[in-house]
Amino acid sequence: MKFSILRDRLIQSVQDVSKAISTRTTIPILTGIKIIADEDGITLTGSDSDISIESFIPKEEDGNEIVAIQQTGGIVLQAKFFTELVKKLPMDIVEIEVMNQFQTIIRSGKSEFSLIGLDAEEYPHLPQIVEDKVFKIPTDILKHLIRQTVFAVSSAETRPILTGVNWNIKDNQLNCTATDSHRLAQRTAEIESTNGTEYNIVIPGKSLNELNKILDDTSDLVEIVITDNQVLFKAKHLLFFSRLLEGNYPDTSRLIPTDVKTEIVVKTKEFLQAIDRASLLAREGQNANVVKLATLDSTPGLIEISSNTPEVGKVVDQVQCQSIEGEELKISFSAKYMMDALKALEGMEISIRFTGAMRPFVIRPINDETILQLILPVRTY
């Protein structure tokens, strides 16, 4: 294998595929990046066996030469060293050549690195995916979908299925749900589907976080292919494979209350800032990070956000609401869960619907039924 390549294109692809590589893998070759040069260009692959990322660099693009291939072939190079060194190369052009015994020379200007590589033939094969079950979604909407749900997955391995996001596809509609059993995030979106098949899969939260980092914020369509145990995201010159979580995702629809006893409408930013301030002194008793919300009888339209840390002090904040309807209310909840939920909402104003102090409550942007955040309260009043 021998080729020359534009350094900046190589850096970009190396950084993309590195996102799949873990130093803690038990399969030594997976600490490396696989590099394949063929007639069409260069393909880089990184994998931790849960996630695999393949990045293709074409020989030319828009009439500009990116890669000059002198000899096809392949090699696997230690990701840790290769990633650092390509960033530090002195010139715009890099030459990579495999010598005897997988020794690989990386040349740029007057710098010459020699890395001991591994046989590309030994690298595990990526999953073979039959592309008959495909749907499409714009990249920017996919990124929003991920950002608005993935934070709510469970970080505990006690119920592994909850560490993933449930994707339910039906009637050209994608419904994403994440819950750690204390809160729930849900977002729906229209998709373009090639057939009417229904799917119900659970994608690991970690995979979605990495996918979100790697995708650019464009309106280009991403193709999504689903198999029994894998999902493949296809963007321009990029393939992102993730295994799926096995097991049945719990039915969360019955968790979402349909009746309302108190509804407040409030500006997201002001509400978030008040919660943020209250979180500073939210260490009451055993309840780390719990803040209280109360409607104020005396002053209509105001709610009070408060918290208390014995020995240190307390904070009381008042927030002007657009409207408060229904029963008076005193409720306690996790400041962190509330801030996570508010940051995921994009509306200027939100509606929060309560069904009493001991029941889960629902937060939505007003005039947008595609996003829902649900939080279980904490017993303190």
Next chain:
Amino acid sequence: MKFSILRDRLIQSVQDVSKAISTRTTIPILTGIKIIADEDGITLTGSDSDISIESFIPKEEDGNEIVAIQQTGGIVLQAKFFTELVKKLPMDIVEIEVMNQFQTIIRSGKSEFSLIGLDAEEYPHLPQIVEDKVFKIPTDILKHLIRQTVFAVSSAETRPILTGVNWNIKDNQLNCTATDSHRLAQRTAEIESTNGTEYNIVIPGKSLNELNKILDDTSDLVEIVITDNQVLFKAKHLLFFSRLLEGNYPDTSRLIPTDVKTEIVVKTKEFLQAIDRASLLAREGQNANVVKLATLDSTPGLIEISSNTPEVGKVVDQVQCQSIEGEELKISFSAKYMMDALKALEGMEISIRFTGAMRPFVIRPINDETILQLILPVRTY
């Protein structure tokens, strides 16, 4: 105590004095910030007993009111909470009022924090400094002096005196020296002195690092007052006290070689980048982070920088020098020490003077005798 103050001025002062505060102090009251309101304005103090910082906020400046004092007095508030909460206050004006039992109300807009404070009378007194031994230096030069020497202090407590920077003042000249016994950094500067007294003090490296962070990059003069065991830096509205290290600083002048066997002149940036690349694979045997430099007989004007990590690979870089004079040379040294030294030099070009492979070598910017960096080589050739 009761006053109103512009939030942004309060935040700035709180952040400045916080730099002296350690959560690991054994004196509980020192985890707090002392706030004193008197007729002239507000004085904040933070201290870890080694470093003390006092920041003054005047009642008015340039005809604009900054503080309105309703009642003089004092309080000590937990730095951890107070620092976070002032940054999150909703409005531009903050009101601070001490109630019964040192309970302190911090009000801004519709937010009201209540913190349990401590008696300001219990706060340790700052060192009393007689201001007869004063000299002055522009702030930006002081910051350079610090930055160019302090990185070379020892981080090991085996010889505590080497954890500080030696300041030697004589004949209106300040000479700063830091060494960890493997490398040495030295910088001299002209100062304005009020008398002809000579000083020889050792200031803890940690103190100088904090001072550098807190000072703005202006040409305003900083007044420096030295006593037997303290040094005080006086900038506008800011007092920075540091204790001095006790003991005799070693005589380093005899370490600096005066003879030269090989001298190279090279562009700082290119040389630094080559060392940086070589450092990636600098794990040879026991010698972590060691790179080699060799003059090349075959190609005049070129030096070779190389390193090697068995099992992984090696790197060879060539750097074009402006000139190479004297004996041919092969030498090994710490890549980290070399990069630290090069980053502290400001010249476009440097001269490196070697006295053989086993002797310390000296790096200076060409045409600037005020800065010197010295590094001891490592035995590998």
